[in-house]
Amino acid sequence: xxxxxxxxxxxxxxxxxxxxxxxxxxxxxxxxxxxxxxxxxxxxxxxxxxxxxxxxxxxxxxxxxxxxxxxxxxxxxxxxxxxxxxxxxxxxxxxxxxxxxxxxxxxxxxxxxxxxxx
Amino acid sequence: xxxxxxxxxxxxxxxxxxxxxxxxxxxxxxxxxxxxxxxxxxxxxxxxxxxxxxxxxxxxxxxxxxxxxxxxxxxxxxxxxxxxxxxxxxxxxxxxxxxxxxxxxxxxxxx
Numbered sequence: 173x174x175x176x177x178x179x180x181x182x183x184x185x186x187x188x189x190x191x192x193x194x195x196x197x198x199x200x201x202x203x204x205x206x207x208x209x210x211x212x213x214x215x216x217x218x219x220x221x222x223x224x225x226x227x228x229x230x231x232x233x234x235x236x237x238x239x240x241x242x243x244x245x246x247x248x249x250x251x252x253x254x255x256x257x258x259x260x261x262x263x264x265x266x267x268x269x270x271x272x273x274x275x276x277x278x279x280x281x282x283x284x285x286x287x288x289x290x
Numbered sequence: 291x292x293x294x295x296x297x298x299x300x301x302x303x304x305x306x307x308x309x310x311x312x313x314x315x316x317x318x319x320x321x322x323x324x325x326x327x328x329x330x331x332x333x334x335x336x337x338x339x340x341x342x343x344x345x346x347x348x349x350x351x352x353x354x355x356x357x358x359x360x361x362x363x364x365x366x367x368x369x370x371x372x373x374x375x376x377x378x379x380x381x382x383x384x385x386x387x388x389x390x391x392x393x394x395x396x397x398x399x400x401x
Contacts, residue, residue, distance in 0.1 A: 283332070284333045
């Protein structure tokens with residue numbers, strides 16, 4: 173089945189550090205990838221939609237200069253949290269839609285990245 | 291008002307019990323509906339799609355009522371392994387449709 177690999181799974185770093193998270197579709201091509209954030213006991217909230225070869229579309233309230241998204245190929249999207257602060261600590265999850273539409277799932281999710289900023 | 295609303299629970303039920311979760315959505319243009327399961331500190335996993343005609347997958351039955359904008363999930367003969375958070379998910383139509391998640395309902399099945 174379709175697999176999405178997200179790396180790293182866990183990050184602990186000091187305030188002010190920039191953190192890059194990778195999301196790869198391993199056996200399918202994804203023109204569209206999605207980045208979500210989930211705070212404890214809350215729902216997954218869509219941050220942005222990443223489109224291969226074009227600028228990402230950010231949801232209202234999400235700072236595009238803070239959360240840099242690059243989708244340079246059909247199998248890779250990256251999210252960079254720039255100058256991270258403790259309030260950015262959260263569970264970040266990516267997902268990808270199969271370009272060919274072979275899957276019965278609307279999106280395939282990565283394992284998530286737990287980010288802790290000290 | 292939230293786009294997708296769920297009772298957060300927790301629902302504490304004994305093994306073998308039947309439990310039902312409800313979900314309401316506010317966007318009448320919503321086209322596709324799903325139940326996902328999320329274990330603690332893990333990514334969500336698709337449990338089943340939801341259709342107006344109702345659909346069943348083993349011990350799980352999902353139902354959609356478009357007129358009331360209401361979705362349900364019924365779990366029969368609960369197992370300990372069913373303990374998780376169940377997320378109601380809604381999308382609008384089209385290839386660019388986004389998933390909108392409810393906050394989830396926590397289920398704890400006990401001995």
